[in-house]
Amino acid sequence: MTDILLIEDDERLGTLIANYLRKHGYLVVVETDGAQAVGTILEHAPTVVLLDLSLPGQDGFExxxxxxxxxxxxxxxxxARIDDIDQVLGLELGxxxxxxxxxEPRVLLARLRAHMRRDSAARQTxxxxxxxxxxxxxxxxxxxxxxxxxxxxxAEFDLLALLADRAGQIxxxxxxxxNLRGINFDGLDRSIDGRISRLRRKLGDLAEEPERIKTVRGRGYLFNRAAWE
Incomplete structure (x- = not known):
């Protein structure tokens, strides 16, 4: 099974990243053509897809x-696109x-290792x-x-499981x-809010004041154990 599928049209950068990850023991496949990316992902079923946003043929959002x-x-x-709108769109798309x-390569490696640890731990429980x-x-x-x-x-499953594990706690x-990424909230990261929004939508928690995953203003989120009948 492929550990990491890197989809990157800059061949030089792709080679540098892939070689660095391979030196740390990961099986890496590189795809440079956006038009072929979906088929490559489904064929290799990697643990992690590292997906460049700007690609020929089909961009990362698509x-x-x-x-x-x-x-x-x-x-x-x-x-390299750091606009909030792009980040929110990417997270909303999954x-x-x-x-x-x-x-920094060491930071990239640490982020990928964290994702793979969580994926492995969740699968073994x-x-x-x-x-x-x-x-x-x-x-x-x-x-x-x-x-x-x-x-x-x-990411949505991991967040739901974490909230459910601590049902009734804010x-x-x-x-x-x-707990999910091993980093502290910096006041700017909106990924949690995006995941909560998607979870609510998928779980039918669409009221103006959601009851299943409640927002406790100024404090955080609470999984309501009594709201699933």
């Missing part, structure tokens, strides 16, 4: 949109992380969480609500980021 429902691994967007260029009609199966990473399967990305953005 690739993420096209593949997200069929690929359950981690998608990290790698880009990306798990947004990594700005240029990035065999517990099942049940709240009324909601069932979260850690071993298969499946979520069902009213016996209907809910399709979640890796978790701040800092709590969530430290």
């Amino acid at each position: 690739i993420c949109r096209a593949v997200r429902s069929r690929y359950g691994g981690v998608i990290c967007m790698l880009t 990306a798990d992380d947004y990594i700005g260029k240029p990035i 065999g517990s099942i969480l049940r709240f009324g009609q909601l069932c979260i199966e850690r071993d298969t990473r499946e979520v069902t609500l009213y016996e209907r399967r809910i399709e979640l990305t890796t 978790l701040s953005r800092d709590d969530l980021l430290r």
Whole structure:
């Protein structure tokens, strides 16, 4: 199984990144053509897709949109575009992380290792969480609500499982980021808010004041164990 699929049209940069990751023991495949990227992701089913945003043939947003429902691994967007709008769009389309260029290779390696550790740990945990009609199966990473399967990305599943593990507790953005990505909240990272929004939409928590994953103003988010009947 491929560890990392790097989709990058800059061949020199792609070679440098791939060689660095290979030196640290990872099996890396490089794809330079955006038009071929979706097929390559589905063929190799990597643990992590490191996806450049600006690609010939099909850009990173289009690739993420096209593949997200069929690929359950981690998608990290790698880009020199740092606009908030681009970051929010990428996360809304199902990306798990947004990594700005240029990035120090050791920092990139640490980010990828963190994603892979969380993915591995989640897959190895065999517990099942049940709240009324909601069932979260850690071993298969499946979520069902009213016996209907809910399709979640890796990041969405990890966030839901963390919230459910601590049902009834208020978790701040800092709590969530430290548990999910091993970093502290810097006041600018909107990835948690985007994931919460997507989870609410997928779990039918669409009221003006959501009841299943509640916002506690000024403090964070709370998983309501009583709201799943």
